[in-house]
Amino acid sequence: MKTFPSIVERAKAANAQFSDIASRYGLTPSGRIARYFAGLTYIEEGNNQAAEDTLKKVAGGWNGNLAALAKFALAQLYHDSARDPQAIDLYNQLAAKPTVTVPAGLAKLQLAALYESEGKADDAKKIYAALKQDDAKGTAGQLAAEKLNPASPQAR
Numbered sequence: 001m002k003t004f005p006s007i008v009e010r011a012k013a014a015n016a017q018f019s020d021i022a023s024r025y026g027l028t029p030s031g032r033i034a035r036y037f038a039g040l041t042y043i044e045e046g047n048n049q050a051a052e053d054t055l056k057k058v059a060g061g062w063n064g065n066l067a068a069l070a071k072f073a074l075a076q077l078y079h080d081s082a083r084d085p086q087a088i089d090l091y092n093q094l095a096a097k098p099t100v101t102v103p104a105g106l107a108k109l110q111l112a113a114l115y116e117s118e119g120k121a122d123d124a125k126k127i128y129a130a131l132k133q134d135d136a137k138g139t140a141g142q143l144a145a146e147k148l149n150p151a152s153p154q155a156r
Contacts, residue, residue: 007044008044008045008046010044011041011042011044011045012041012045014037014041015038015041015042015045018034018035018037018038018041019034019038021034022034022035022038029063032058032061032063032066033066035054035057035058036055036058036066036069036070036073038054039051039054039055039058039070039073040073042054043073043077048077048081051073051077052074052077055070055071055073055074055077056070056074058070059071059074064097064099065099065100065101066101067099068094068097068098068099068101068102069101069102071090071093071094071102072090072094072101072102072106072107072110074086074090075087075090075091075094075110076110078090079114079117084114084118087114088111088114091107091108091110091111091114092107092111094106094107095107095108095111103140104140105131105135105138105139105140105141106140108127108130108131108140109127109131109140109143109144111127112124112127112128112131112144112147115127124147125148127144128144128145128147128148129144129148130144131143131144132144132145132148
């Protein structure tokens with residue numbers, strides 16, 4: 001088993017392999033998936049510009065499920081790099097056009113969490129309330145209900 005001294009070193013090694021597969025087989029499903037993983041490993045490396053460029057390519061692809069995953073990763077990258085308006089736009093796009101890989105509820109939960117991190121509790125609560133009502137029996141609705149009505153510390 002190969003080991004690496006750090007996550008960054010592991011990401012660099014993995015990125016080289018993913019990038020090679022993406023460049024050689026980019027028109028195949030495996031090549032497109034490799035490109036997506038190359039974008040993720042760029043994030044782990046701390047190479048945000050390469051990550052953004054790579055994920056944008058995947059996000060613009062015809063495979064809606066893979067494009068949604070790339071947009072989801074891009075939104076997190078934007079949030080982590082203090083570009084919340086861009087992240088909000090992507091989460092709204094994902095919520096408006098859900099896929100198997102990124103359901104609307106997941107995009108909305110992430111959007112609400114982003115609003116909470118910005119101190120916009122009222123905006124987050126609106127999203128949680130809508131999710132609780134629209135998806136009462138689903139996972140997103142249940143998570144939203146927990147956010148709206150957190151259990152007391154004694155109940156845990």
